[in-house]
Amino acid sequence: MSEQLNVPTMAECMAEGKTPDILFWVGSAGSYDDRAKKITKAFVKILNKANVNFAVLGTEESATGDLAKRAGNEFLFQMQAMMNIEVLNMYEVKRIVTCDPHSFNCLKNEYPGLGGVYEVIHHTQFIKELISSGKLDVKESDYKGKQITFHDPCYLGRANSEYDAPRDVLNALNANLVEMKRSKATALCCGAGGAQMFKEPEKGDKDINELRTEDALQTNPDIIATACPYCMTMMSDGVKVKEKEAQIKVMDIAELIASSQNL
Amino acid sequence: MNYLPNIIFAIALILGFGYFAKNVKKLVRNIKLGQDVDVSDNKSLRMKNMINIALGQSKMVKRPVSGFLHVVVYVGFVIINIEVLEIIIDGLFGTHRIFSSVLPEAVYGFLIGTFEILAILVLVAVIIFWIRRNVIKLARFWKDEMKGWPKSDGNFILYFEMVLMTLFLVMNATDGTFQEANSGNIISQYIAPLFSGIAESTVHFIERAAWWLHIVGILIFLNYLYFSKHLHILLAFPNTYYGRVNNKGELNNLASVTTEVKMMMDPSADPFAAAPEGAEDEVPAKFGASDVQDLSWVQLLNSYTCTECGRCTSECPANLTGKKLSPRKIMMDTRDRLEEVGKNIDTNKGTFVDDGKQLLGDYITNEEIWACTSCNACLEACPVSIDPLSIIIEMRRYLVMEQSAAPTELNNMMTNIENNGAPWPYNQQDRLNWKNE
Secondary structure, three states, X not given: OHHHOOOOEHHHHHHOOOOOOEEXXXXXXXXXOHHHHHHHHXXXXXXXXXXXXXXXXXXXXXXXXXXXXXXXXXXXXXXXHXXXXXXXXHOOOOEEEEOOHHHHHHHHHHOHHXXXXXXXXXXXXXXXXXXXXXXXXXXXXXOOOXXXXXXXXXXXXOOOOOOHHHHHHHHHOOXXXXXOOOOHHHOOOOOOOOOHHHOOOOOOOOXXXXXXXXXXXXOOOOEEEEOXXXXXXXXXXXXXXOOOOOOOEEEEHHHHHHHHOOO | OOOHHHHHHHHHHHHHHHHHHHHHHHHHHHHOOOEOOOOOOOHHHHHHHHHHHHHXXXXXXXXXXXXXXXXXXXXXXXXXXXHHHHHHHHHHHOOOOHHHHHOOHHHHHHHHHXXXXXXXXXXXXXXXXXXXXXXXXXXXXXXXXXXXXXXXXXXXXXXXXXXXXXXXXXXXHOOHHHHHHOOOOOOHHHHHHHHOOOOHHHHHHHHHHHHHHHHHHHHHHHHHHHHXXXXXXXXXXXXXXXXXXXXXXXXXXXXXHHHHHHHHHOOOOOOOOOOXXXXXXXXXXXXXXXXXXXXXXXXXXXXXXXXXXXHHHHHOHHHHXXXXXXXXXXXXXXXXXXXXXXXXXXXXXXXXXOOOOOHHHHOEOXXXXXXXXXXXXXXXXXXXXXXXXXXXXXXXXXXHHHOOOOOHHHHHHHHHHHHHXXXXXXXXXXXOHHHHO
């Protein structure tokens, strides 16, 4: 399978005198986290299938600094941001797509003030674009009639008001989309945001991902769809805690699209 | 003629408005203790926000039941206060229902009739609010931070409104000439019979008493605002105007940090160079915030605007899972500390004398600050555009950049980012390995 992936780097493109249309920002989770790497690969398969002229930074990419910023370390954030901006501007990057809503939010909203001005889109928005422009055909889908509930990532939804793109993509699969009682603007966080992913939670009576998983289970889903690597970890753990991993899959929207097309 | 009532009335008005003005000055001074922040951008969007969110109550009605009841009280209160204008003129000039002799009878009747209907609706809504707080005991009104004064404050406001509305209706019901005219007494005509067996002079006395208590009650209520969560009826307007206009996910970039980072990254920079002529040589006292004076004045305005409804807390994932963090408490603590600082300035003749306390530590604990997932649910839920998250982030900044007091796991994560460009201890050279796995 892996040999089929075509993942050019910006450096290679530059050496060959090519200019990619879009940069795929893989992000730290997408690069190193075992579960998130599958999302990254699924998205690359989609990009390859739709013949998108893209590239990645590869080893020249570094953490956006979003985590440091939310943990209060503005120094570290701005150092990361300025290093990344230097690289991005050197390659004259205009458009960026990423599977991580945290990178998406940070690149889109917090980099411009430091000299990094790009059009930044989330992979669900990009997939929607590919489908509606006819570059990606998803008419035949394995997920027809499957009960899917979508968990809104905070940094895609509330933070940047994008509620429709992921749902439009799921609807393109002819899936039976069911909403949780808390969804869109009132969606409950998975519990990973604000750097919580990297620490033990404070004392309480429950873990946040467990509560959110209960929200999802109430919809009797076959699949819980997410669009964020951190939500993926939290929701997968939640499903395990509830001992439902045999019945319910947690999948990223990119994975749903890729697998529906047998990519 | 006897001018005594007119004089007493004028004195009451002057005292009422004068004391209120004095406290408004104090309020403005306290808010200005905050750091300056530029809010001169997006004027039309800000105006639109104020019209939609404060005037139009667009976020209140996201929760239909409390939203609808709130609109009733809000509309009722604003419109019924037109009647106060008549009361003030009558009181100052010794007239009786001046508008009834100026306006055509049908118009006056229509106005008072509308006020009466609104008064009874407000009364009903306020009683339902009281039941929600005290009988149904909605969880958000019974959280830890709502014990003591905040709980009583919420109820006092409801009692005030119940009494004021009742006085207005009784005043109309016991007004013989108004009842005889039989125009506009839509509700009070059903209250009037209660007084039918009583001597005319006594009924007249009750009418006068209700009239006086009504206006004095309004003046007391006006002055109660400053000491209460109820300030939102005024501050919701500036607060929604100065509230966030960018994407909720965007945190500000600290300009002071930018200067230092740029210097660090510029190989040709001379760290010992004198600041260029005219350059701002103001080095901020500290990074982040540990006390109210470190916050921006908009954040302080936020704290006075909070009416403790608890919608933020009821949607906070940390609070919903039993953690100590409550966004409402963050706002209440900020306001209470600001009041304490204000009183300190008052007693020390205009200057703040260090009292050995600060917002972080004495009011808000580190445990609360670190429990936040920065999910923005609190901002989304707030009906008047308050931003508790920005205060939490400022305090994290203080803890990390001034105190190096982040939780150990977060320090490890940040060390990894510094060394490897990722939150995990993986080599940056392995960043593209996924491609071939």
